[in-house]
Amino acid sequence: MTLQDADGQDRTALAATLDASLQNLDLAGRLALAAETGHAVFTTSLGIEDQVITAAIGTHRLPIDVSTLETGRLFRETVDLIGETEERYDIAIRRFTPEQDDIDAYAAQYGLNGFYDSVEARHACCHVRKLKPLAKALAGADVWITGLRRGQSGNRASTPFAEYDAERNLIKINPLADWDIETIRAHVASEAIPVNPLHARGYPSIGCEPCTRAIKPGEPERAGRWWWENDEKRECGLHVPESAAEAIPRA
Numbered sequence: 001m002t003l004q005d006a007d008g009q010d011r012t013a014l015a016a017t018l019d020a021s022l023q024n025l026d027l028a029g030r031l032a033l034a035a036e037t038g039h040a041v042f043t044t045s046l047g048i049e050d051q052v053i054t055a056a057i058g059t060h061r062l063p064i065d066v067s068t069l070e071t072g073r074l075f076r077e078t079v080d081l082i083g084e085t086e087e088r089y090d091i092a093i094r095r096f097t098p099e100q101d102d103i104d105a106y107a108a109q110y111g112l113n114g115f116y117d118s119v120e121a122r123h124a125c126c127h128v129r130k131l132k133p134l135a136k137a138l139a140g141a142d143v144w145i146t147g148l149r150r151g152q153s154g155n156r157a158s159t160p161f162a163e164y165d166a167e168r169n170l171i172k173i174n175p176l177a178d179w180d181i182e183t184i185r186a187h188v189a190s191e192a193i194p195v196n197p198l199h200a201r202g203y204p205s206i207g208c209e210p211c212t213r214a215i216k217p218g219e220p221e222r223a224g225r226w227w228w229e230n231d232e233k234r235e236c237g238l239h240v241p242e243s244a245a246e247a248i249p250r251a
């Protein structure tokens with residue numbers, strides 16, 4: 001049976017098997033196993049973890065599609081890093097952008113920066129600028145590779161190496177789940193991997209410009225994301241099942 005033929009139960013079982021196998025491999029081995037499992041897509045935010053993964057894909061010439069969500073609100077430094085990374089590793093990073101009609105409808109309903117006004121408005125913006133483009137990036141994929149790490153936040157503390165994403169019907173692989181930030185930084189330094197200069201200015205986690213601030217010493221890594229919201233489980237919805245999150249309005 002191919003992965004294409006597998007139902008949710010089969011994919012759940014496969015994810016459990018992969019989860020056990022992946023922990024014994026190095027990063028290149030984990031990515032190679034992900035690619036062997038089926039059509040694999042890696043979505044990069046150009047953050048430091050994602051740069052480590054992109055570097056491994058490019059260096060080892062692994063058959064994994066690299067995609068990014070160009071929301072239209074990214075920092076200039078992030079946009080610049082897309083091209084720099086392509087050149088450095090001789091790869092093409094596919095850009096997925098929001099639909100102009102969706103942006104116009106959002107602006108008419110909430111205002112262009114309406115995401116500051118309510119969680120609902122923020123989720124609606126993330127839906128238009130991130131979730132809908134993500135669905136396009138993952139169309140036809142069997143495996144979704146991410147840079148999630150357990151140390152990024154309490155919400156991600158139990159991130160597995162592999163899990164079945166029932167809503168998207170694909171296997172999600174997190175090859176850096178057990179890497180800590182010190183290991184990431186040491187690897188970036190030893191491999192001279194290009195990273196976003198904003199990391200050195202107090203931004204360990206970088207999203208859209210209007211929704212990201214530098215953190216203060218001692219703050220959690222993701223404290224600078226949507227800092228005006230009080231919910232400790234702030235996420236954009238990419239890595240939270242919609243059925244488990246508060247309803248994310250369809251703008």
Ligand code: SF4
Pocket residue numbers: 071073115122123125126127129130207208210211236
């Ligand atoms: S992070 Fe901010 S600007 Fe980016 S999609 Fe979400 S709400 Fe919109």
